[in-house]
Amino acid sequence: MDKLVRRGNATKIGKIFLSSFLCLIFLSLSGCVRSSGDYLTDEQITEQVSNELMEALVIEDLQAVKALLCPYFQETHSELDKEISGIFDFMDGDIISYDEPDGALSGGATTDWEWVEKSAIPEIVNIKTTGGKKYTISYMYYFINKENPELLGIAYINVVLNNDKDDTPIIQYIIDAEESGD
Incomplete structure (x- = not known):
């Protein structure tokens, strides 16, 4: 049971990390698109x-x-x-x-x-x-x-x-x- 709890926590941490990582990528890409409109x-x-x-x-x-x-x-x-x-x-x-x-x-x-x-x-x-x-x-x-x-x-x-x-x-x-x- 103890292994299952640790495994469940690792999965949650992995999902949180992956979600955070994807958010950062999307934010940086949207920033590039926005700034390229300002840059000539x-x-x-x-x-x-x-x-x-x-x-x-x-x-x-x-x-x-x-x-x-x-x-x-x-x-x-x-x-x-x-x-x-x-x-x-x-x-x-x-x-x-x-x-x-x-x-x-x-x-x-x-x-x-x-x-x-x-x-x-x-x-x-x-x-x-x-x-x-x-x-x-x-x-x-x-x-x-x-x-x-x-x-x-x-x-x-x-x-x-x-x-x-x-x-x-x-x-x-x-x-x-x-x-x-x-």
């Missing part, structure tokens, strides 16, 4: 930034473009409004269509298993205007920059006028945080 990949971030940039360019919203630029742009370019307006002037006519932006692959540098610099250079292609021209826009976006945190965000924008026949670049307009526009 680099590609999703650059896709979102590309869409915001294009929306701002389509309606020629200078402040919206400026808001996407890194703090260094804001602090060092006293003629930043003029530089951004230069993008609008460079593009002949209003933007009527462009290919859906997608996230760009990113790169960077690590030390001791930690990112010290992480960036992407997305491209938005096949931008067509009412002036009959075709453009490509690329920009540098820093996710992490431990050495220069003031460069987080868009650090340069390059707008290229393409040849209609083969999409080769004809001329470009660049605004760059690290080159003074003054």
Whole structure:
């Protein structure tokens, strides 16, 4: 009888342990699902930034473009409004269509298993205007920059006028945080 009682207790303890273990697994899995909805990949971030940039360019919203630029742009370019307006002037006519932006692959540098610099250079292609021209826009976006945190965000924008026949670049307009526009 004593063996039966011990065996019954062991079975109860085993069931409690198994139930607790399964609860922990389910809780951790549900936490992963919930947190993954809050976490954006680099590609999703650059896709979102590309869409915001294009929306701002389509309606020629200078402040919206400026808001996407890194703090260094804001602090060092006293003629930043003029530089951004230069993008609008460079593009002949209003933007009527462009290919859906997608996230760009990113790169960077690590030390001791930690990112010290992480960036992407997305491209938005096949931008067509009412002036009959075709453009490509690329920009540098820093996710992490431990050495220069003031460069987080868009650090340069390059707008290229393409040849209609083969999409080769004809001329470009660049605004760059690290080159003074003054």
